[in-house]
Structure formats: C-alpha cells, structure tokens
Amino acid sequence: MGLAINCDMGEAFGLYHMGDDAAIMPYISIANVACGFHASDPNVMHKTVKLAKAHNVKVGAHPSLPDLQGFGRREMKMNRDELADCIIYQVGALKGFLDAEGMKLNHIKPHGALYGMAARNEEVANAICDAADAFKVTLLGMAGTLHEKIYKARGHSFLAEYYVDLDYDQTGKLIITREHAAVDPKQAVARTLRAIKEGKVKSVEGPDIPMRADCICVHSDTPGAVELAKAVHEALKPMLN
Numbered sequence: 001m002g003l004a005i006n007c008d009m010g011e012a013f014g015l016y017h018m019g020d021d022a023a024i025m026p027y028i029s030i031a032n033v034a035c036g037f038h039a040s041d042p043n044v045m046h047k048t049v050k051l052a053k054a055h056n057v058k059v060g061a062h063p064s065l066p067d068l069q070g071f072g073r074r075e076m077k078m079n080r081d082e083l084a085d086c087i088i089y090q091v092g093a094l095k096g097f098l099d100a101e102g103m104k105l106n107h108i109k110p111h112g113a114l115y116g117m118a119a120r121n122e123e124v125a126n127a128i129c130d131a132a133d134a135f136k137v138t139l140l141g142m143a144g145t146l147h148e149k150i151y152k153a154r155g156h157s158f159l160a161e162y163y164v165d166l167d168y169d170q171t172g173k174l175i176i177t178r179e180h181a182a183v184d185p186k187q188a189v190a191r192t193l194r195a196i197k198e199g200k201v202k203s204v205e206g207p208d209i210p211m212r213a214d215c216i217c218v219h220s221d222t223p224g225a226v227e228l229a230k231a232v233h234e235a236l237k238p239m240l241n
Helices: 021-027 042-054 080-100 112-120 122-132 146-153 185-197 225-239
Strands: 004-009 030-034 058-062 105-108 138-141 158-163 200-202 208-210 215-219
Touching: 004 021, 004 058, 004 225, 021 042, 021 225, 030 042, 030 105, 042 058, 042 080, 058 080, 080 105, 080 122, 105 122, 112 122, 112 138, 112 146, 122 138, 122 146, 138 146, 146 158, 158 185, 185 200, 185 225, 215 225
Parallel strands: 004 030, 004 215, 030 058, 058 105, 105 138, 138 158, 158 215
Antiparallel strands: 200 208
C-alpha cells in the first residue's frame, strides 16, 4: 500500500475564507473536510466535496469539539456519550453531501484539540470509536498513542499520520498550535523523507523520536500551504497511492 497525502480543508465559514483549497487539491490524495463545529457551513461543505470529486480526491470527515470561535483548538470537557453524539452529528452532515455527489465517506479524522485529547485520554478515544462504529470507516491518528491502541482494539482500521508543518516534543506528543507558522518546503520534505525511510524525526528538544507515516498531513491554514503541498507531492510521487 502506498502513501497518501491528506489536508484539512473546507474550513471557510460564511464570508470568511481559510486556505486555498482549490490550489491545494491537485497535490493531495484525501481531504479531511470540516463539518461545521470548528469551521465550515453547508455551502462550504458541499463546495469542498464537489471540488474533491473533480480532482478524484477521497473525502473524510474532520469533526471537532463545538468551538467555532476557537477553531476547535481549545480543549473542552464533555462526557463520552455527548461527545460521540457530537461527532455522529457532524459526520452525518458531511455524509449527506457525499451522498448527494455519489461519493463514499472515506475516513474520519478528529480535528485540533479533539485529536490531541484522544491521543492521551481513553474516554475521548473511545467516544470517537463509538461514533465511528456507525460509519465503519478508517480512522486517522498518530502511531504509538491511544489513537492506535484503542482504535485498533475496537476493530477500526487505522492510518498513522505524520505532520509536515507541526513539531513534536521528545515524548512524541504533537504540538498543536492555535495558529500555524510557515515552514520551509525543502526542510519539510527532508523531514518527511526521513520519517518515511528511517522511521524517526527530530523533536523540538533535539533528540530523535520514532515516527510512522502511512499518510502525510498538510494544513490548509499554514502560510505557504500550496507550495508546501506541491513540494511534498513532487518528492513523494513515486510512493503515493
């Protein structure tokens, strides 16, 4: 099985724009589409699904904590059932637009703070699985965390992600920032190739940490995201699905 490049997309809202989805779409394999709770609205969701269809890009849901003002990057406390219902609601909304375009739901990838919480909190990871049970699709997450442990134990297929535009600490924790900083495409490509070929990356503290990359993620709101996605796509082209 080859690699995939994925991108968090459809994150505009009303008259507010976020990321150049149309320019990035040719360089990715799968799109993680926002479902309305951290960004997006019905029109943006449908437009993004149509754009992905035109480029033969598979679409998955990118559900969030209900935090529109904070872009889903602030932690919130919710019980397991409430959180699972929150995720089912969002994924179901996106699936409606996929059904309208004759497309299948490809995967689910939690967004922002929800993603980080699920990596270390069993209740949150299980809530994601509770929701995913309704859709029977692959879950995306980080290898070596509760994402992998619990998702697999619950019977869900799993793809491990490597982020080209975020850093990791020496415990392997992904450092999720409220606003993403620009990264040099050449350096990002070099780090990505090392993660794939050597199974390791450098942490912010300096020491190497183990890394597995079934798919590579680029954020659409990272400054220079189009150039970054293009550079990664060109470097990985022989390995892509």
